[in-house]
Amino acid sequence: MATENKNLSVYDKSKIPNAKHLRFGIVVSEWNGEITEALYDGAEEALVDCGALPENVLRWNVPGSFELTFGCKKIIQTEKVDAVIAIGSVIRGETSHFDFVCSATAQGIKDLNVAYDVPVIFCVLTDDNIEQSKARSGGKHGNKGTEAAIAAIQMAVLGK
Ligand SMILES: Nc1c(NC[C@H](O)[C@H](O)[C@H](O)CO)[nH]c(=O)[nH]c1=O
Numbered sequence: 661m662a663t664e665n666k667n668l669s670v671y672d673k674s675k676i677p678n679a680k681h682l683r684f685g686i687v688v689s690e691w692n693g694e695i696t697e698a699l700y701d702g703a704e705e706a707l708v709d710c711g712a713l714p715e716n717v718l719r720w721n722v723p724g725s726f727e728l729t730f731g732c733k734k735i736i737q738t739e740k741v742d743a744v745i746a747i748g749s750v751i752r753g754e755t756s757h758f759d760f761v762c763s764a765t766a767q768g769i770k771d772l773n774v775a776y777d778v779p780v781i782f783c784v785l786t787d788d789n790i791e792q793s794k795a796r797s798g799g800k801h802g803n804k805g806t807e808a809a810i811a812a813i814q815m816a817v818l819g820k
């Protein structure tokens with residue numbers, strides 16, 4: 661199902677485990693800050709709505725989406741977290757740089773999920789234009805940060 665037909669912010673709280681005993685890391689790319697801040701707000705609000713304590717939501721910033729892999733690795737290595745959310749916004753420019761950043765970031769975050777026993781949630785928008793990004797960070801399609809928070813809670817308790 662494409663995002664076009666799904667609201668990213670809709671979740672059934674009764675079906676989400678309570679997050680009161682969980683601790684989360686959120687690593688936020690500073691590129692396209694208007695978008696990533698909105699994604700962060702959606703994620704943080706959903707985590708707290710589902711019972712997480714604000715003091716158990718740890719935020720680190722990195723320069724761009726390419727640095728998300730390293731930032732997520734470091735937060736896993738240095739902090740006790742039950743799940744990590746990687747937040748970024750990549751918007752296509754004139755060159756093929758978009759493709760390399762998106763691919764490297766997706767592969768890097770996938771690799772972290774293999775290398776460590778802490779789920780890392782891919783909350784990276786990869787859009788052709790800013791309008792698509794705005795629509796997915798609190799606009800007509802909801803907020804991918806909200807979706808990522810719910811996934812983080814579900815994955816944090818998986819197998820426990
Ligand atoms: N163009 C975007 C970037 N580019 C920067 C890279 O992510 C990286 O920080 C740089 O290549 C240095 O290693 N990053 C985004 O997150 N979004 C973009 O649209």
Ligand SMILES: CC(=O)[C@@H](O)COP(=O)(O)O
Binds near residue numbers: 751752754756758761
């Ligand atoms: C995703 C990018 O790196 C991109 O926004 C950079 O723009 P350009 O390809 O025009 O250099």
